[in-house]
Amino acid sequence: MSFNFFGCRKMAEAAAKSVLGTISRGHLECPICCCRFADPKILDCLHNFCLNCLLELISRQQPKADEITCPVCRRVTAVPDTGLQGLPKCFFLSNLVDEFNKQERLLGDGPTDAPTCEECDEGLEAISKCLDCCKLICTKCLEAHERLKSMRHHRIIGKEDHEFAEALIGPRKKGNLKCNKHHNQDICLYCETCKTLACAACAALDHRGAEHEYIVVADAIRLYRQDVGEILQRFEQNREEFKVADDSLSHARNRLRIKVARTCKDVTTKEEEEISKIRNKSRLLRDKVTQIGEARERKFEEVQKSNCDKMKRAEQIVATVNDLMQQADDFELLDLKPKVMHNLEFQDELDFEQAQHELSFIGVKCQDVVADTDIGEVLQKENWQLKVEFGETGQEDGTFLCAAGVACLSNGDIAVTDMEKSKLMVFTSTGEYKKNVGGEQLNNPGFVAVTTDGLLLVADKNYVKVLDSSLSVIRQFATSPDDADDKTDLSDITVDKENRIAVADSKRKIISLHHLDGSLIRTIPNDMFGGGLAIGIRERLVFTNFYESKLICTTYTGDEVFNVDTLLDGEPACPWGVCCDDAGDIFVNVGSERFDSCEVHHYSPAGVFIGRVARGLHSPVSLTFSQNGDLVVADGVSVKIFQRV
Known part of the structure; x- marks a missing residue:
């Protein structure tokens, strides 16, 4: 096989030209x-x-x-x-x-320009160079070199050779930068007072006063690079602050959309109740809700865009400075120091605006429509009030000794477990007792949850039992090996939108994740678990540690997302039950160890405290949301339902 050297060379030159063209543009x-x-x-x-x-x-x-x-x-x-x-x-x-x-x-x-021969005076184009004569020569002089005996052995290179082109262009300039004022002097100093490069003559004549502080170029560039490096390192903190602010704004926008949708649904429900009288007013109210939502959406978008613009500008400055620091020589860097440092001052003004959480809520307070009154009132601030409380202390059906687990069924009924009675009782949404389940089906029911298709999950001693709509047990599964039954204590249970069941075991210090049929997906060891368990947004487990006053969030793989203290009036408070709404916001029961003053607190999905939902609770254990967005709390000897007003 023959090798075409000249063909490869032309291909290489073509590739080089293409790269040069791209760089130039x-x-x-x-x-x-x-x-x-x-x-x-x-x-x-x-x-x-x-x-x-x-x-x-x-x-x-x-x-x-x-x-x-x-x-x-x-x-x-x-x-x-x-x-x-x-x-x-x-x-x-x-x-x-x-x-x-x-x-x-x-x-x-x-x-x-075409070079001319340096051997003759005829002005002919030079086509070669004699390395021994160090001159460009034309065709005729080349023939003379080849004909004359004294020049026959001179080294000749043609136009295609690299050295011929070098002879036309000349060598690249090297050496130290010369002073603009004293042209024969090298730049060797940098005056910190004047922020300018200087030669020895400048230092002796123009910068000789006591107020002038100058250092050698090498030290100046070292300190300069060190200062720039520290500033750029601090920029990474700005990047993290931007991410926190951007995440909070994204969540607030998403929560607003969910609340707008839920509010519109509530309005529609009211509309259907009195459709003959209120269809037109219902449309007007939905429009108002939507307009408020859109206005707030635009506000969130503007803040988010402003933060992104600030970050983009900061990134541009950082990229430019990084490029300059890598490509410019030391003299130029020092010459540009005032401008570079001035541009890096952007970090002093780099302040990212956080989401105004109160603007992410919107709801509706419906009212009976009479004559020309409005169908309802748009709620633009999130406030809560007690809507319904039912149950009292007693041994009879419909009363409580220790109301612990609570779940809202698909038909609107409320299922409540009583750990002292070892029963599961069912009530209507207004608190009327309907029936109970115990005996052979449930031995010691604890915490409960409901799947997306309406099945009721009950943590019953060492087993998770699955009940259908008639509250009959259709299957059960264990969360631990048989030989670990005596070391198992199912402390809480929850389920995500894909019907994956998370079960907390406080004795084994693990959270196990299962399919609906009971098959194990994975186990997540966690020494911090010691309370309630919920599933938040983006496959996150949210749980509490009662004894260490902690609210904790991890991924399904066990990676910690946040770990925050729970407080009550500035003091550590013991958390227990926890749940998440459809937007991913977190709601927690907190109180003192004596349970003499308990509250429900509201946190963002990032673990940031937002506010109090309810006060004056007795001994809240678990809580959940109803289908219409009410908050249902199992409060020891009663069940309390809170609504937004």
Whole structure:
């Protein structure tokens, strides 16, 4: 197989030309003229433009000739007393353009004047170079070199050779930067007082006063890079603050949508009750709810966009500074230090606005429609009041000794377990007793939950029992090996929207996740569990630690999301029951160890305390939400239902 060297070389040159073209268009072209930079100048915002382009731009921005507006980011830069020529020159861009042009000419793709022969006076085009004579030669002089005995052994290179192109372009400039004022002096110092580069003569003549503090370039750039590095490191904290603010805004927007939908559904229910009289007023009220929701949605969106814009601008500055720190040489970096540090001051003003949680709620307070009155009142603030309380202390059916577990059935009924009586009782939504389940079906019922298809789950001693709509046990499963039954204590049970069942075992210190048929998905060890259990948004387990006054959230794989203290009037409070609403907000029963003063507290999905829902509870154990959004609390010797007002 033969190897085509020249073919491969042409392919390599073509690829190189393509890469150079991409770099030129993406990084070396002025945003104004879209041509390669010529005498690039840097504005205060760190954007670069050709000097001539800036001169034309400022001529169109009259009469404000003392400042110029960046056409990219619209920031204003003061024009120096010496004019735009006094703006800092971007040396690394200028050098990069020179090097780029050189490489293009080496590839034969750039504009260059045809060289003439340096051996004769006929002005013929040079086609070769004699390395021994160090001269460019034409065709005739090449023949002479080959004919004359004294030159026959001279080394000749042709136009296609790299060294021939190097002879046309000349070597790249090297050496230290020279002082603009003392042209024969090297820059070796940086005056911290004047924020400028200086040579030894400048230090002796212009910066010799006691007020001038200058250091050698190497130390100046080291300290400069150190300062910039510390500032950029602090920027990572801003990034985390942005994420927290953005997550809270996203949740608030999502919760608002859910509440708007639920409120509209409540309004529709009321509409259907008196449809002949209130259809038109119902439509008007839904529109009002929707308009309020849309207005708040826009407000959340504006805040979120503002935060994103701030972050985007910050990212742009950081990217520009990082690029500058990597590509510019030390002298240019020090020359640009005031502008770079000024741009990095954005962090002092980088303040992300958090979500106004109260704006994420919307509800409706319906009322009977008489004559021309409205169908209801739009609730724009979330307040709670006791709607219904039922049950009393006693041994009879419908009374309680220790109301513990509570769940709302698909038909609106409320199932309550009494641990002292070892019974599960069923009540209507208004508190009227209907029936109980115990005896052979349930031995020691504890906590309960309801699946999306209406099945009732009961933690009964060492088993989870599944009951149908008639409250008959249709199957059961154990959460631990048979030999671990005596070490098992099913403390709570909950179920997610995909009917995956989470069961807490306080003795084994685990939370087990099961399919509806009882098959194990995984176990999640957790030493912090010691109270109630709920499932929040995005496959998160929310649970409490009664003894350490903690509200904890983990993923299904056990990774901790948050761990916060539960407080009551500023003091540690013991939490027990916990549940989540359809938007993922968390509601917790808290109280003192004596249970003489208990409350229900409201937290965001991120574990941020929002407010109190109810006070003056006796001994709340578990709580849940009804289908219409009421909060149902099993409070020891009674059941309390709270509604938003």
